[in-house]
Amino acid sequence: MSKRITNAIALGMLWIAALITVAVLGTVIGYVVINGIGELSPRFIFTWPEGVAAEGGVWPTIVSTLYVTALAMVIITPIAILAAVYLAEYAVQGRLVGTIRFAADSLASVPSIVMGLFGLALFVEAAGIGFSMLSAALALSFLMLPIVMRTTEEAIRAVPKYIRWGSYGLGATKWQTVSRIVLPAAMPRIITGIILSTGRAVGETAVVIYTMGQAINLPVSPLDSGRPMTVHLYLLAMEGINLPAAYGTALLLMILILGFNLGARFFLRRNRKV
């Protein structure tokens, strides 16, 4: 009897743990949506912040965020995919591969402020690029590299071996097999990984705060500085004078990131070949 009671209590606790997790998510999202929804208007999205307390809109910060994210994606995607191809298709288990994996895991766990300091020291100062989209994108790309690498490698490994054998059997070279057979088959999952890592980059603050600059600016060239949405939200929240704009920015940021996440899920479900 007591065995059953213990079981019931313990399982109840597990239910509660899961419920708390879901409830917290609901609370955070609900809080941002309820407070931010009244702020959202075409004017808020498409105009500039004005005056001393940043009344008005957030347009330049949206552009800065999308700009730096797209730039980081363009920089890192080819490298990360090819690196994953190496690990999944070419590499022989050994010290070299062990080192690469250890480096990728380390990159994935570097605290974001350390990545920010690194970007400041290398790209902004040593390389002389200055506070710019490019500096921030380069620092972000190191953050995205391990994520895209891992998801791509998993996607490639999920492609059944016999498909490769078929290709080799027809006399295809390794590269032909990889580029024409394996990568296309793995593509939906690779794209999902890219979208997820992009969502991560959109939400990143500590990496960009000392690499992009903080002055509000509409970036045109990659060497322009700007202020991304996350930094804008941080400054608005900490200044605390114009909280409605902070709520609005938080909601836009959340919509963007949930959009990336749900988009990735939807895309994978539609294109699940592997």
Place this chain on the structure above:
Amino acid sequence: MSETPGTQAGSGTLQLVSRRTYFKELALKNLFLLCAGVAVAGVVLIFAFVGVRGWPIFAEVGPWAFLAGREWNPTAGLYGILPLIYGSVVVMLGALAIGTPLAVGTAIFLSEIATPRVRSIVRPAVELLAGIPSVIYGFFGLIILRPIIADATGGLGFGAVTAWLILAIMIVPTIAAISEDALRSIPPGIREASYAMGATTWQTIYKVLVPAAKIGIIDAIILGMGRAIGETMAVLMVVGNAPVFPESISDPIATLTTQIVMDMPYAAGDHRTALFGMGIILFLVSMGLVALVRLMSRFQTAMESGR
């Protein structure tokens, strides 16, 4: 690496290809290796550039005075980071104490109890928690949680306890995802054997599954630890940023990461060097935790193959 010229990689047969194709394939392979090397280069560059900027602090202030100095007061020329290390450790331990049961509980729920339908709701929710930017957690903590803590403690509401609650939520996705993988990789036969002996679900979880997934769960907690120590913006917004040893868990404190962000805008000279020095320490700690996880999985493999 050990291929002989003219053979196709992996096939191991003598099927010959033209010299041009061979070199093209070789060049591509090395290009891919180069791309994979970018990860290694990244780690080396981070170490080099943060290190070069931060290293002089160990020489000028002295490693002992820097790491074990009890006062962080750059305007007075005191660069002791012990209060910041203390802050980081206190915040991390509290977050783990609250977050681990929640995360492991959620992982067990997902892998052992949830029906596919419930699972299809809870699992994406956990993943979305990981997707929410830390600055939004910080904003939430600052505006909602801080006044609640202030009412409860009679203080300002800034301090370790506020950071614990926010960080605990933030590390749940990390710990839950890896723990769940570990639980799911246990062969179903083991569960069936346990049930066949009359064990309840909880007994199976407690006596069979959790011990079997032990290493994976410990890995998950270590990585959650890394996440908690490295988290910056959310903690920054709720700790109150006083670089001192606090009298209580509801007094303002500062951590290594938050102090870097607070001071970076105006720091110059030794002060700036000290911030980069703190960066080196954070980097070494995070790499150390990754190394620990790898060692443990190697240990586990050795155990299993030795069996």
Place this chain on the structure above:
Amino acid sequence: MANRLVRLNTTERGVRRRMRIRAAMFATVVALVAVSSGCDRNGPAENEVIVTGSTTMLPIAEIAGEMFHDRYPDKKVLVSGLGSSAGIETVASGSSDIGTSSRDLKPAEEKLGLYDTPIAFDAIAVIVHPDNPIDSLTTEEVRAIFAGEIENWSQLGGRDKKVGLVNRDEASGTREAFDSIVMGDTPFDRTAAVLPGTGQVRSVVANAPGAIGYISLGFVNDEVKAVTIDGVTPTPEAVVTGEYPIQRLLHFYTVGPPTGLAKKYIDFVLSPAVQDTIIQDAGFTPIIGGDR
């Protein structure tokens, strides 16, 4: 391209502060070049006004500059924040038209013969929770509180409640002013919470019964109580008459009385169009009197 800064930009201000020394060196070089080539920056024919100096005053100078540009589209105001000392140095050397400073001239700088146009008061209110029975403090008491010497409100005849100190970050101009006017050589208590924004200081004090903080007078509202200092209630009137002690003037310095475009810009900053909007939005107290 419009490069709009808002006051929120605390960190940027700090970065500029760090660059102060470098900037001062740069200014010296610019000045040498300017002098040797015989060019006169104060020439009335110019279509640009160069304003350098205080980081505290950067946002108002800049936003006023944008409004000025909107009103006179062919005129431009170039503003940079390098710190008050650099502002005084650059205007004296002729490499800028207006030097902004959040402090009075030091004795050594008085010899430069600069002309002072005060443009606003920067007054700081000491705020407590509305339910705190303490209504008045002396400057010495405020200093003792922020130095950590008074830790409980009962030491001042208030309730038995721990004092919750709320300080600003070191890049803040408000902290710099409070430090120089109230604290002097006494260091701040380092156990205080450090917040990087005025609004946060206000909302934290508003819901913590034992808290005390300081913010620019213009940001005081009903949520908090501004205590009297040395018996003087912090009001714009008391600031203008000079009775309220925790205040300082924000200056525009020029070489001799302003002329040409510099004069036009300064007059614009002193007009209600700026005084009643930007100056007040930034929490400062307008300098112009009359029935306002």
